[in-house]
Amino acid sequence: MVDETASLFARQAPFRRFPLQPLTSRRATALKGAVTAPGDxxxxxxxxxxxxxxxxxxxxxxxxxxxxxxxxxxxxxxxxxxxxxxxxxxxxxxxxxxxxxxxxxxxxxxxxxxxxxxxxxxxxxxxxxxxxxxxxxxxxxxxxxxxxxxxxxxxxxxxxxxxxxxxxxxxxxxxxxxxxxxxxxxxxxxxxxxxxxxxxxxxxxxxxxxxxxxxxxxxxxxxxxxxxxxxxxxxxxxxxxxxxxxxxxxxxxRVPGDPSSAAFPAVAALLVPGSEVTIRNVGANPLRFGLFETLLEMGADIALENRREEAGEPVVDLVVRGGKPLRGVTVPAARAPSMIDEYPILAMAAACAEGDTVMEGLAELRVKESDRLGAVARGLAACGAIVEEGPETLIVHGQAKPPVGGATIASGLDHRIAMAFAVLGMVSEQPIHIDDAEPIATSFPGFVAMMNGLGAQIALAAA
The missing domain is CATH 3.65.10.10 (Enolpyruvate transferase domain)
Structure with missing residues (x-):
């Protein structure tokens, strides 16, 4: 209805709201269930x-x-x-x-x-x-x-x-x-x-x-x-x-689910042992699917089911199972356009994998919602991971186990930085704190509720 539309639009504030909304993500047990990816x-x-x-x-x-x-x-x-x-x-x-x-x-x-x-x-x-x-x-x-x-x-x-x-x-x-x-x-x-x-x-x-x-x-x-x-x-x-x-x-x-958003429950399910999560209605446009191609190269257990097309866009359901060890790979620069928004969450998987993951051609990450390349490198180092940051590259030296965690991550008004480190907190030894979860609403309203519904342990500070 018109009134409901006006109410939705009225939620948009002209500039950044205060105070910050801290988030804490703790180690989770097996994630289970089926969810629908939010619209692309x-x-x-x-x-x-x-x-x-x-x-x-x-x-x-x-x-x-x-x-x-x-x-x-x-x-x-x-x-x-x-x-x-x-x-x-x-x-x-x-x-x-x-x-x-x-x-x-x-x-x-x-x-x-x-x-x-x-x-x-x-x-x-x-x-x-x-x-x-x-x-x-x-x-x-x-x-x-x-x-x-x-x-x-x-x-x-x-x-x-x-x-x-x-x-x-x-x-x-x-x-x-x-x-x-x-x-x-x-x-x-x-x-x-x-x-x-x-x-x-x-x-x-x-x-x-x-x-x-x-x-x-x-x-x-x-x-x-x-x-x-x-x-x-x-x-x-x-x-x-x-x-x-x-x-x-x-x-x-008919808007398919956003593969950039589906990436977060998918990687969480891969990293938390014993997990099995189905993510329905994920857009599978080949020019957006680089992350899942990379995860499969790393040895991820991901099945693509129920392939179909909506409004000219390919769509699939993803069945993701955790516990299978991931191995480091080299992600070529040519793949960057198909997964430019997914490098922060890929870096979390790389930090838990065995061996080095080399990501090339990342200059565009410097001019996203934040300097995502720098933010990922700093955040992983603060959590105990071993990383090398170059002008256009990121190398994560995986130790075949999650980093210790325990850090407070500055989201820098960047929804993907906040969600990526929330996922890492699901497997790190110590909780990971995010200084501000509010930017998550720009792309993934309901992220915390969805992840907790699967079995995550994410807590937002009281307003």
Whole structure:
């Protein structure tokens, strides 16, 4: 209902809330049960945006109701789309048509969401309106020039803080130009921002990525009726071409579970002896499945069952069994785009494995919600693990047993750092404390309840 939607949106605060919410994770016995992965965050963002541009009413089942996605829903309302949630948890978006966005009356606060901010900047760049974007302290530190540069080539104008950072203003073009753009670094967010801006441009826009990145935008654009061509080139690069000025038509979207979120109960089940956990409805897009490929190489007992497809996305159920020893592996840089968000939780598995796990090509981790590479290395060392941190590499020297633990981890406003070390606390000798669990709500509301329901021993400090 409309009132319920307004209540959900009202939970989003403009800036970081205080006080902090500490969390303690203690050693667990066998984890048992079946859970459903929360909706994929990347797909949820895109469903709201494209539904807001489509003609007619789009019904979205399984939308992730985390803070990041709710901020995107509020932004689409500010752009003129109708966004509401019914009593059954289905979200309904009535779109304004390609080129029909209205100028927002207020500043768009994207909280902690780099995906939401960068993709919406792409939408706004193709409309002759002015939008103002801000976010929390973490988002305001993160680089936006990688997005503003190609969008400026298409005709948009930006005013930013020094270093191309938020808060920023974007005035879109009344005559956006199609471009051919070679990404200097593989980035699904930059690719997607360009494709979204290209919806209002005449002709064809092509983005060339040095190596394939997650293709949720391409899949969903096709699902709504756009023409998107993909060419894999001999040098390993991929060219994605969008035919501009389509008429997008409303479509039902069933959001699969987020493999980045499923990673946490999966790794927990692998590490806690005697565990057997089924994780239902996990998105199995091959460009997002690098973590599970790596875990299988490490010797993990993971079965992929009930393979199917939803809204153009492959989906599976995962059956994960613990107790089987893991061994260290080398994770090549070429795999990084398919698992860039999963390296923190992989590092926890590596700390418990036998032998060295070498992770390469991690420069992008430096500019996530926090410097994730540095945060993981510092946190593991504080817990007693042996690690080597390089500018773009992380080596974890596994000792075939969990590290001692006992540390207090600074989450740095980063949900994945908080959840990763909460998982490590389930197997470490001494409890692991997280200074602030509140950022977890950006991507995985219900994380603590889900894990405790499986048998974890995670306690949040009383408010």
């Amino acid at each position: 965050k990347s797909i949820s963002h895109r469903a709201l945006m494209l539904g807001g541009l489509a003609i007619g009413e789009t019904a979205i089942h399984g939308l992730l109701e985390g803070e990041d996605v709710l901020n995107t829903g509020k932004a689409m309302q500010a752009y003129g789309a109708s966004v509401r949630r019914d009593d059954d948890g289905v979200w309904h978006v009535n779109g304004v048509g390609v080129g029909g966005l209205a100028e927002p009356a207020e500043v768009l606060d994207m909280g902690n969401s780099g995906t939401g901010a960068r993709l919406l900047m792409g939408l706004a760049a193709g409309h002759p309106i002015t939008s103002f974007f801000t976010g929390d302290a973490s988002l305001r530190r993160r680089p936006m020039a990688r997005v503003t540069r190609p969008l400026a080539e298409m005709g948009a104008r930006f005013v930013t803080r020094e270093g191309g950072r938020l808060p920023l203003a974007v005035t879109g073009s009344s005559t956006p130009m199609p471009i051919d753009y070679v990404l200097p670094v593989a980035s699904a967010q930059v690719k997607s921002a360009i494709l979204l801006a290209a919806l209002t441009a005449p002709g064809e826009t092509t983005v060339v990525e040095p190596q394939p990145t997650r293709d949720h935008s391409e899949r969903m654009l096709r699902h709504f009726g756009a023409t998107v061509r993909v060419e894999d080139r001999a040098d390993g690069s991929r060219a994605v071409t969008l035919v501009g000025q389509p008429e997008l038509i409303a479509a039902t979207v």
